[in-house]
Amino acid sequence: MRVLILGGTAEARTLAAALVALPGLAVVSSLAGRTSTPLLPPGEVRIGGFGGAAGLAAWLRASRVDAVVDATHPFAAVISASAVRACHDVGVPLLVLRRPGWTERAGDDWRRVPSIAEAAAVLPGVGRRALLTTGRQTLAAFAGLDRVWFLVRAVEPPEPPVPARMTVLLERGPFTADGEEALLRAHRIDVVVTKDSGSPAVAAKLDAARLLRLPVVMVDRPPVSPGVPSVATAPDAVAWVTGLRLSPPGSGAV
Numbered sequence: 001m002r003v004l005i006l007g008g009t010a011e012a013r014t015l016a017a018a019l020v021a022l023p024g025l026a027v028v029s030s031l032a033g034r035t036s037t038p039l040l041p042p043g044e045v046r047i048g049g050f051g052g053a054a055g056l057a058a059w060l061r062a063s064r065v066d067a068v069v070d071a072t073h074p075f076a077a078v079i080s081a082s083a084v085r086a087c088h089d090v091g092v093p094l095l096v097l098r099r100p101g102w103t104e105r106a107g108d109d110w111r112r113v114p115s116i117a118e119a120a121a122v123l124p125g126v127g128r129r130a131l132l133t134t135g136r137q138t139l140a141a142f143a144g145l146d147r148v149w150f151l152v153r154a155v156e157p158p159e160p161p162v163p164a165r166m167t168v169l170l171e172r173g174p175f176t177a178d179g180e181e182a183l184l185r186a187h188r189i190d191v192v193v194t195k196d197s198g199s200p201a202v203a204a205k206l207d208a209a210r211l212l213r214l215p216v217v218m219v220d221r222p223p224v225s226p227g228v229p230s231v232a233t234a235p236d237a238v239a240w241v242t243g244l245r246l247s248p249p250g251s252g253a254v
Ligand code: NAP
Pocket: 006, 007, 008, 009, 030, 031, 032, 034, 047, 048, 049, 050, 051, 052, 053, 055, 056, 071, 072, 073, 075, 076, 077, 078, 079, 080, 082, 134, 135
């Protein structure tokens, strides 16, 4: 049985590690190729886009893939939509592995917004010195905000258009609450802007913001495609794959 993991997340790497340890399974992880030094999962890895849903469908057929787990980042909506279309067209079972989003706690001051564009629209009314962790590909939306200074934290250097007033920190998590508090204090940050990734590795900024009583502009995640089964943890995804192996689609087994 051959499984494709659409990856780029810690959960995808955990899942790959668990599946390659199972006998009789061939596992391929796919990465977009966005970062120059990607964290590689164990097992076979391919890097680069497929060429939309049609390209992915062709790849699934050519590679004789039996099941796909979409374990991409909750905000990677384009590849997730491609996976739904391609798996439907080829008749391959698809599972979404998506960690839960963050939950507001006592002392938090979150302003939930539905999109990056809306985050940029509300930001000048919330603060003047922003820690921006929404990813380098989102910076264009903030480029016109001349009255806000940005501390941009990203894994790779951003490319224009970017905000006129910004400092870039090239760092990859995990981060600690103490470190995040020190960062916010050192740069006199008065607002944190983040996507609701739900990642434990980068959640410490929320603890630091709560401690310092700073507002957080929180971009909500796009919804998971309706009708596609989803799980929240790698062990649950392993159980789904194992279940397919015991009763492959079309076998008539129940
Ligand atoms: P996206 O907007 O959904 O995808 C854009 C295009 O990149 C897709 O159409 C696809 O190209 C290609 N692609 C994306 N993920 C791929 C994968 N795992 N394997 C092969 N091709 C892939 O995605 P994104 O937001 O740019 O994120 C790119 C990757 O980075 C994802 O794999 C995601 O898990 C990871 N990541 C994203 C974020 C984030 O904040 N968005 C954060 C951390 C990690 P084709 O159409 O040519 O197939």
